[in-house]
Amino acid sequence: MPALGGKVRDVMLGGRQWLWHSPDVPFALPRDGAPYDPHEAAGGIDECFPTVGSCRLPSWVEGAHRAKLPDHGELWAQPPAISIITDDEGHSATCTWSGAALPYRFTRRITVRPEGSVAFAYAATNTGKHRIPFLWSSQPVFPLTPKTRLFLPDGAVTKLWSQRDAEFGDRGSEHKWPRLRNGGRLVDLSPPFSSLGGDYACKLFVQLPRREVIVAVEEGGSRLEMLLHGREIPTVGIAIDRSTKGAGALRGLWPFGKKRRQLCTVSIEPCLGAPESLSDALGAWDDVHWLEPGATARWGMTWRGGLKSEDRGPRTEDRRPKYDDGRSKMENDC
DSSP: OGGGTTOBOOOEETTEEOOOBOSSSOOOOOOTTOOOOGGGOOBSEEEEOSOSBOEEOOTTSTTSTTOEEOTTOSSTTSOOEEEEEEETTEEEEEEEEEOSSSOEEEEEEEEEOTTSOEEEEEEEEEOSSSOEEEOEEEEEEEEOOTTEEEEOOTTOEEEEEEEESOOOOSTTOEEETTEEEETTEEEEOSSTTTSSSSOEEEEEEEEOOSSEEEEEEEETTEEEEEEEETTTSOEEEEEEEEOOSOSHHHHOOOSTTOOOOOOOEEEEEEEESSSSBHHHHHTTTOOOEEEOTTOEEEEEEEEEEEEOGGGSOOOOOOOOOOOTTSOOSOSSOO
16 A cells, blocks of 8 residues: 555465454554554554654764654655566565655565565665664564464574563563563463463564574464565564453543454564664664665565465475575675
8 A cells, every 4th residue: 555655454375364454443644744653553564664663863873963763663654656567576566765864765575476475575775975773674463363373483582672461571681482481480472362361462572593484473274474584684573462351441432432442463573673762772772773875785575375384394495585686685784
């Protein structure tokens, strides 16, 4: 949906539409100058760049002039330029945005391949005279149900960013996926709906090994896989919101006296850098990416659908996005 900041509304894979849609919030044009409100998000996939959380850059970032960056970055509120082509690779839609607070050009190409997989190829170019810091996160939102299962590399270092009605420790505390210590006991977050036995929310960052990995979500008998390489995309954010109770008492009546429904969601968010705020990534977390003047960073991933894990055989073919020169990795070391 180009007019909605390049938002992706639906992903049909393996005979299933995977993305969550709010029953109360319609897909609509961003209000001019309005901040991003996650409580009024319609669902789908948003691209966040050059930050995820709102922040102001520190004064020591040369040429940035203490730029203030909005929540979810700058892309969601800007209709991109778009081109659509069909070639031997499949059907492709390319969106291109230009930076406002920082000088950059950001491109995302989505290709639906003949065999049914979906390739996401990204490029970010520094068009200014100073190196610039950035974070990137793709934020697909999925429904969270008792049948939802998450699959990430076992034992991967997992850091806590935020939590509600959970006791996973202080911000930045480390765990090993999928087992997190909640107060005095270990819990398994791979079935996120039932892990804590009640309503809770958290945002975690999982560090991927520097090799090709599969990150997956299963819903009943269906499975969606994201093929990533840890050298290109080193982190995956996991945002879980199990809220089975009505939200009227918490957020008032919305709209016009009608109680707004609160639905359960989970986001699996491939990331470059962490946590959500670029200023925090430049500070204590020390996990930010940089672009030198004139440099371009490239990365990509492939999605594919199918049966749940025990019903399928091994699949090892590398189907990550390739660029014109055959590469499937970053052009420069960000």
